[in-house]
Amino acid sequence: xKKAQTGDFVFSITLILMMTxxxxxxxxxxxxxxxxxxxYRQTESSALxxxxxxxxxxxxxxxxxxxxxxxxxxxxxILEDNFLIIIEKNNxxxxxxxxxxxxxxxxxxxxxxxxICTTNTIKSKEAEFRITTGSYQKIRRVATI
Amino acid sequence: MEKKAQISENLQKNLTLIVVVVxxxxxxxxxxxxxxxxxxxxxxxxxxxISGMINLASPGDIIEIEIEEISKIARNNRLSxxxxxxxxxxxxxEICIKLSRNIKSCNYYFNNVDITEINPKLSIGRNEKNSLxxxxxxxxx
Numbered sequence: 001x002k003k004a005q006t007g008d009f010v011f012s013i014t015l016i017l018m019m020t021x022x023x024x025x026x027x028x029x030x031x032x033x034x035x036x037x038x039x040y041r042q043t044e045s046s047a048l049x050x051x052x053x054x055x056x057x058x059x060x061x062x063x064x065x066x067x068x069x070x071x072x073x074x075x076x077x078i079l080e081d082n083f084l085i086i087i088e089k090n091n092x093x094x095x096x097x098x099x100x101x102x103x104x105x106x107x108x109x110x111x112x113x114x115x116i117c118t119t120n121t122i123k124s125k126e127a128e129f130r131i132t133t134g135s136y137q138k139i140r141r142v143a144t145i
Numbered sequence: 146m147e148k149k150a151q152i153s154e155n156l157q158k159n160l161t162l163i164v165v166v167v168x169x170x171x172x173x174x175x176x177x178x179x180x181x182x183x184x185x186x187x188x189x190x191x192x193x194x195i196s197g198m199i200n201l202a203s204p205g206d207i208i209e210i211e212i213e214e215i216s217k218i219a220r221n222n223r224l225s226x227x228x229x230x231x232x233x234x235x236x237x238x239e240i241c242i243k244l245s246r247n248i249k250s251c252n253y254y255f256n257n258v259d260i261t262e263i264n265p266k267l268s269i270g271r272n273e274k275n276s277l278x279x280x281x282x283x284x285x286x
Contacts, residue, residue, distance in 0.1 A: 008158065012158075012162060015162065015166075016165075019166065019169050022173075023169065023173055026173055027173075038189060038190060038193065040193045040197070043197060044197070044200070044255075047197060047200045047201055048200070048255060050201075051200070051201070051255075051256070069257070073204075073256060073257045073258060073283075073284070074255055074256070074257055075238045075253075075254075075255050075256070075257040077238075078238050078253045078254070078255050079255055082253055082255075083255060137252065137253060139189045139192065139193065139250050139251070139252060140250070140251045140252070141185070141248050141249070141250055141251075142241065142248065142249050142250075142251055143247060143248055144243060144246070144247060144248065144249055
């Protein structure tokens with residue numbers, strides 16, 4: 001009787017162990033296969049740079065951050081949380097929006113949490129603007145039940 | 146008498162084990178369900194592509210995209226209407242795509258515009274494909 005009970009107990013433990021191994025394998029396999037998301041940061045950074053370059057070309061008299069956001073139709077909160085914008089006017093810092101700096105841009109290939117950046121220079125009669133934009137944004141997956 | 150007690154005890158143990166296995170299997174199925182038909186990959190792709198289109202659009206633009214592939218995936222994953230797939234949030238400047246019952250993929254766009262006249266269209270006839278159109282307008286203050 002005792003032997004039978006011991007056998008039952010061992011069987012239960014074995015079953016739980018097998019289920020745990022199966023679960024870990026399935027979850028691990030799914031993670032390894034699907035973990036690399038499509039990286040759109042370069043595309044987003046280029047699009048942002050293009051938008052700002054075009055806007056500053058049409059409106060070189062922009063002086064404040066608020067004017068930049070309203071004239072160029074940019075969403076302030078989204079840029080502060082997920083992007084980096086550094087604008088230099090005549091080689092001195094003009095605006096910086098968002099987190100990070102140019103060093104992080106240069107080290108983007110070493111750390112996937114650093115932004116991927118695009119730099120562009122535009123010249124007008126009044127000034128020369130050097131625009132560096134970077135994107136941190138990664139896809140967000142939200143559970144819906 | 147003893148035998149009956151033993152049988153009921155064994156039955157109880159086996160039932161407990163069966164319940165544990167069923168709960169475990171359900172949890173795993175829920176977790177991996179959204180990989181069916183590559184729903185996760187397609188929802189990520191479309192949310193990034195649509196946010197990219199919105200970023201480069203100007204107020205007054207009407208954007209129309211073909212959604213034949215993803216509407217098939219959504220149908221296979223038992224989403225009943227095309228409008229369940231797309232969620233444009235003008236307050237947060239966000240687009241979310243849902244192709245499975247459990248998970249949606251979301252992406253922000255930095256262009257400060259609103260999205261209106263969202264119109265998913267079912268195809269009629271062989272040569273047409275399902276499509277989605279929406280209009281980009283200035284941000285409502």
